[in-house]
Amino acid sequence: MIFLKDFLESAEAHYFVGYRVHYYLFTDQPEAVPNVKLGEERKLIVRKVPSSNRWQDISMGRMAALEKLTEELDNEADYIFCFDVDAKFYARWSAETLSHMVAVIHPWFYNYPREKFTYERRPESEAFIPADEGDFYYAGGEFGGSVQEVHKLTKTCTEKQSIDRAKSIEALWHNESHLNRYFLYNKPSKLLSPEYLWRDISAGTNEVKVIRFTSVAKNMAEVRPNI
Structure with missing residues (x-):
């Protein structure tokens, strides 16, 4: 919750300004x-979810x-984006990002060769x-697209996670691993x-000249349980 105020205030300044936007937290x-x-x-709109250790x-x-x-x-709604809230907007984010299925290149791997990707x-x-x-290598902390396409993505990933869980398997990077698998065979538009x-x-x-949205510096031991 310590990141939410900055996230929302920065979104109000930069995220689809002038458009109808509903935040689901x-x-x-x-x-x-x-x-x-x-x-x-x-x-x-706030939705309560169970806590987790x-x-x-999560x-x-x-x-x-x-x-x-x-x-x-x-x-x-026409479009939906999913974000981690331990982040902040710094520049315009608008209709140029809209498409049926939207993915973002992971900021740690954008200039890495494929053999270095941390796929499952x-x-x-x-x-x-x-x-x-x-x-x-796609980032799990952000993706989006049309409501219908995001429904297909999340439904598939939920089903795949359930299959893994039944076999006592946990993918290396959890939802991000399943997201990368989905995008491998269902290419983002x-x-x-x-x-x-x-x-x-x-x-x-030197490569990224404008930073529009970024994770914020944090002490992982303070914000993540069981780290």
Whole structure:
């Protein structure tokens, strides 16, 4: 919850400004949600979810929560994006990002060769990607697209996670591993550069000239259970 106020205030300044936007927040602490002034036709809807002692379970629970949400929004919204809230907007983010299925290149792997990607390599996992396959390494902390396409994605990933769970398997990077597997065989119609999800505003680079959205620096031991 310590990141939410900055996330929302920065989104109000940069994210689809002038458009109708509804933020859906999934949290186990709805009473702690800060009061942030939102613009016209913009509102925050809070959904309570169970707490967890493992950050891995929080990560993997995202797909099931989004699958249910996209079912509800089928006739109410055109597009949906999923974000981690331990991040902040710094520049314009708008209609240029819209497409049927949108992925973002992971900011740590955008200039790495494929053999360095941290795909799930165990064949027994439903997230398995063979060593000679794969186009990009996609970030699990951000994806989106039409409500219908995101529903297909989240439904598939939820089902694949359930199959793994029944075999006592946990993919290497949890929902991110399953997301990368999905995108391997269901190519994104739009691919965003790391300027749309950078690793830290203070992490300089020669390639990324404008940082639009970035993770914020944090002490993982303070914000993640069981680290």
